[in-house]
Amino acid sequence: MRIAIYGNDRKTSSEVATKLSQLIQSSDELVLDELNPEVVISVGGDGTLLSAFHHYNDLTEKVRFVGIHTGHLGFYTDWRDNEVEQLVSSLEHDNGQSVSYxxxxxxxxxxxxxxxxxxxxxxxxxxxxxxxxxxxxxxxxxxxxxxxxxxxxxxxxxxxxxxxxxxxxxxxxxxxxxxxxxxxxxxxxxxxxxxxxxxxxxxxxxxxxxxxxxxxxxxxxxxxxxxxxxxxxxxxxxxxxRRIYFAKYRHTHFWERVGNSFIGDDLDD
CATH class of the missing domain: 2.60.200.30 (Probable inorganic polyphosphate/atp-NAD kinase; domain 2)
Structure with a gap:
């Protein structure tokens, strides 16, 4: 599978992107391809994912997006910066599943x-x-x-x-x-x-x-x-x-995203 990594220039994001790149290069199932990817991995926050979307706008119907968030809140990002190994494993066992918006x-x-x-x-x-x-x-x-x-x-x-x-x-x-x-x-x-x-x-x-x-x-x-x-x-x-497609390894349900983003844990019985 061809993978592109799109990150911002913040220190944490750069470190995560470097680790992700190393894991992909050591994989037998994955290859880095910034020009013609099948999956685009955004490393940062929602703003970074928006930038990645517009960067690969011409390939929207051909690629799926995955978001790793390195900040405090990520509405489009399902993976944390300490879960890179689990993400790479999911990529290696990919079967093409997706959700679109x-x-x-x-x-x-x-x-x-x-x-x-x-x-x-x-x-x-x-x-x-x-x-x-x-x-x-x-x-x-x-x-x-x-x-x-x-x-x-x-x-x-x-x-x-x-x-x-x-x-x-x-x-x-x-x-x-x-x-x-x-x-x-x-x-x-x-x-x-x-x-x-x-x-x-x-x-x-x-x-x-x-x-x-x-x-x-x-x-x-x-x-x-x-x-x-x-x-x-x-x-x-x-x-x-056209629609945007996200790889559905761990794609949080929309209303769960809304609750997590704006209500949090304040859900007392």
Whole structure:
């Protein structure tokens, strides 16, 4: 099996990646291959795994991901830094098992007539304005839904619903639903201006399009990626036909992840 190791530059992560590399090189069943891997092992935290996902974006349908976390919290990472030997043993006995999660397709058009950008997010995309209030029209399946005014909007995948989306009051959605969630960020609601004021869930048969009323000075994020220097005309979001795959050696159930991440051991009878 061909393995790629993708780690951050922190001391603990580097040490784990080095040990992992040595164990793989001494294995008769595994080989290191950074260019055409079958399994990508992320060493760090959720941010490192997001970076690994975007690094191997073109191979998403061909690779499975495994996460080793070397910090305090890892929503996508199932293995601890002291379990490298057990992970290598699981890799050697791999039978192709996997679990998959939805991704978010993003199409961005620009008012300067430059070519459109096409991106894919594992967690979320946000749209904000650098200065002042963002004013934008929100369309659902090409029908005008609302005129938004506020700090911005967060558009997330089901797994990404536990990230930035949750912090701005969005709902947590099981990845069994192929849905897009739109959550408002500090929307303006008074006698003059109104928004829905609640997160909305959009099915895979519908898209969400955001049209800023002023194309300049907007910030668009796609996970850790950032666009700040282009005049944005419109952004369209829809559930992707592609998915991310994780090797299912020890893949924690989604709701167990949520409980471990946000509730912990505080579950008294």
């Amino acid at each position: 939805p991704l978010l397709d993003i199409e961005v058009s620009y008012s300067d007539r430059g070519s459109n950008d096409y991106m894919v997010a594992l967690n979320e995309s946000t749209v904000k304005k650098l200065f002042g209030t963002m004013v934008a029209k929100v369309y659902i399946k090409d029908q005008l839904f609302e005129n938004f005014r506020g700090d911005g909007l967060c558009i997330s995948t089901p797994t990404g619903s536990t990230a930035y989306n949750k912090s701005v009051g969005g709902a947590i959605i099981s990845p069994n639903f192929n849905a897009v969630q739109v959550a408002e960020m500090a929307s303006i609601n008074n006698r003059v201006f109104r928004t829905i004021g609640s997160p909305i869930i959009v099915p895979p048969t519908e898209s969400v399009t955001i049209v800023p009323m002023v194309s300049l000075h907007n910030v668009l994020t796609c996970d850790q990626l950032l666009i700040v220097d282009r005049p944005i005309k419109a952004i369209t979001y829809r559930i992707s036909q």
